[in-house]
Amino acid sequence: MVNLTIDGKQVAVEKDATIYDAAKACGIKIPILCHDKKLHPFGGCRMCLVEVEQMKGRLIPSCTTPVTEGMIVQTTTDEIVKARKLVLELLLLKHPIDCPVCDAAGDCDLQNLTYEYKVNMNRFVDEKFNHEIDYENPLIERDMNRCIHCGKCARICDEIVSYGAYTFINRGIEAKMGTEFDGPLNCEFCGSCVSVCPVGALNSRPFKFKARWWALQKTKSVCSYCGTGCQLTLGSKDGKVLTTIYDENQGFHNGQLCTRGRFGYQFVNSDKRLTAPLIRKNGKLQEATWEEALAEVTSRLSAGKSDPASVAALATPRLTNEELFLFEKLFRGTVGTDNIDHSAGFAHEALTKGAVASFGVAASPAEIADVQKSKLLLVVKSDAYETHPVIGFEINLGVKRKGIALRIVSDKKGKLTRLPGAKTTVHAPGSEVALFNALCKSVIDQGLAVEGVAGLDALKAAVADASAEKAGVTAEEIAALAKDFASAEKALIILPIGQGYPGHNAALANAAANLAILTGQVGKEGAGLLIMGEKNNSQGAVDMGIYPKGTGLNAAAILDGCANGNVKTLFVAGENPVVSYPNRKKVEKALENVEFMVVSDLFLTETAAMADVVLPACSFAEKSGTFTSLGRRVQNVRKAIPAVGLAKSDFEILNAISQALGGAGYNNQGEVFTEIAATVPAYKGLTQACLKDEGAVYPVALSAKLVPVAAKAAAPAAGKLALVTGSALYHCGTMSRFGEGPMYVCPDAYAELNVADAAALKIGEGDQVTVTSGTGAVQVAVKVGKRVPQGVVFSPYHFGEGSVNTITDGSEVTYVTVAKK
């Protein structure tokens, strides 16, 4: 610790702190324009000048100057104020004073400082800039006339996002923030640059002119897309969510969001939202009252009570914990059926079967904070960046700032593979388990296994015939990776799961856990296995028991039951099996065949359109409750706007049905959480009030053991390409299709081909092709690149038109032929 005096106050701070940090620590505010707590010091704006007794004669920038013992600092003297005023006058010389039409007004650092320092005249005169404004991209408007050259956008894009869309171009008075060849912006559109821009040079186009900053009602909540559990502040006005507001003090990610979090909120107030219940009459869905709709549903469900096996229910892991708990209680308790599931089964199997077998708990042993505390990260599939972009930012930061080693085992390359020092092992598609078995074997062969691990002999026998060749990689690569992983001080495996990744199942979770356990990389900080659930409350759905526990049917068996008539009543809460479950034809046939189907959803999805009763549900912005993110953090979701139209939250719907069926009834969702805390062991002692803004990570008691798993023998079909599915960066599940932002950037289904394959098939970028498998055929546009290796096709699963589940059947890899339409 270093002791110094700032404005007469004694402070003790860490020796790597700057004067600015020290001042902040003792509550003294030094004005800044170019500094950001998440970025490296820059020292460009000269607003934070201070006077240091030991360095008299000149003013010192506090954001770049490290503290030294005994420093005496003055932060506001007449000389300093004069210098700061000069800085502002010089900035305002070129800045167009168009605050009335600038969306940043009210939240503009330059405006606030100009007011604070009473800069109401300018000694200098100059012409304003006359840069062309970039209106071309759909999400970020760039008006470089307003730019004050703080460089924050370039730095955040480089340091945290690792994209590098911006840089300073030209020199002197002509210098400006430019893009590639000074063209229109074409990037990931995460909007990080917009969030840190201290003025209105970078603006969110979807929010342009919608409201003034001070008129927005700000509600702290949790994003409802992926499982990362990023906190966000919703800006709403007149019952509409208009934007997400940046707050650098929110969550582990310091307010950092991805493109869906920042630009995907429009689904909440989409015109396509369902506003009234629908009942099928004479084969057509017609508007009805809530009484009629609920009466229909409860009469069917109460009839089903006498034959519980004929009732089944699917829920989306986007619901709150309270709703899922009530869902489970209603169907497993009141109705008495064990036929409940979510996410097609395989999107939670890694937790409910894999983690349970290996660690004894249905949760990841590691948490998000472990990513930055680790020394080596082993990421399964480069897609971890696409499925959980903000975890991707954490990986970027860890690798670039802390020198964490990064190893990727993937069937294709991706953004993570381009990080400094990253080593990617590209394996044959679908051979993840074989690869991990080969790694385990190599660890044992090299004598790196921890002594006395339970089940070591069984594992030895199981992996005896494992080899690198079976995974399509070289033995040297495997040996080097196994050595790096085992000898790292702390190593963490990151495994994304989801509906796009049927191969990321219980077997893979076990195989990955085996490697971690075998090398002793569990039960300590910064090590273990982080299983990343796909949806915002995937972990919560597992905790609340939304999967068959006894003899009940899983999602696939429920659909089979619908097809063969064993399941007569199907309740679907927010799921969209028609697009997201494998084998679309089969799903459609099953849903057509089921006697009675109820769907509660925000939109008339492909599944809801087939239902007998459709109940309009509320989005996350219209209800309160809790979500549990990956890494077991339980966080508060808060209501920002009243329900859209006649929509009711799933809590209200389920509560009404439960009461009508003679089951439990609650006055509000808070009562349900109290019951969760009393009955779900992991949530013991939690209350919604004590979760506050930051949430709480519930603890797990691990009992790690090795679980040998056999790798499926790959059977590549000659002359065919291997289709692997997954997530596109801009989308999550099928809900992001209703957000304008993601749809501007990535509106249609596509298939990604290697340049060599494309050349051989004479297919060019953007061509429409027919992809045919044993299950069916689908027409999509083609993207050509070097990301996927030769012989592999990648396609994201989110889209209703040209949905890739038309040709998949739930196996890890689908062998397809691609032909020009």
Added chain:
Amino acid sequence: MIMPLIKGLQITISHMFKKPVTLQYPTERPDVKPGFRGLHALNVSHDKAKCVACYLCPTVCPAKCITVEAGEDANHDKYAAKYEIDMLRCIFCGYCVEACPVDAIRMTEQFELANYSRADFTYTKDRLLEKK
């Protein structure tokens, strides 16, 4: 009893021959003084309303009677797609004029604002623009 009555009538009758003290509205029109705060008007420049929809008037308005909705025109500029004043709520304080950074709103000398229906008291952008 009779004397006070006569006295009273005397005063009344004497006034019949004097100049009236009050203004004979509506036959006589008042002379509106400068600075009078009457009905609002939106100023026009180059055949367009000067208003840039900065929302400062609804922000400063103590009666919350101004509704503005901004729009984006073909040049990507901001304009008031909707500008409405609820004259039943307006207290004619003039803060909107004071707050306007672009001199887009003024208050006219018009004070005859009576109307037959509530809806007629909502002054839309068109009605406010009419008076030059």
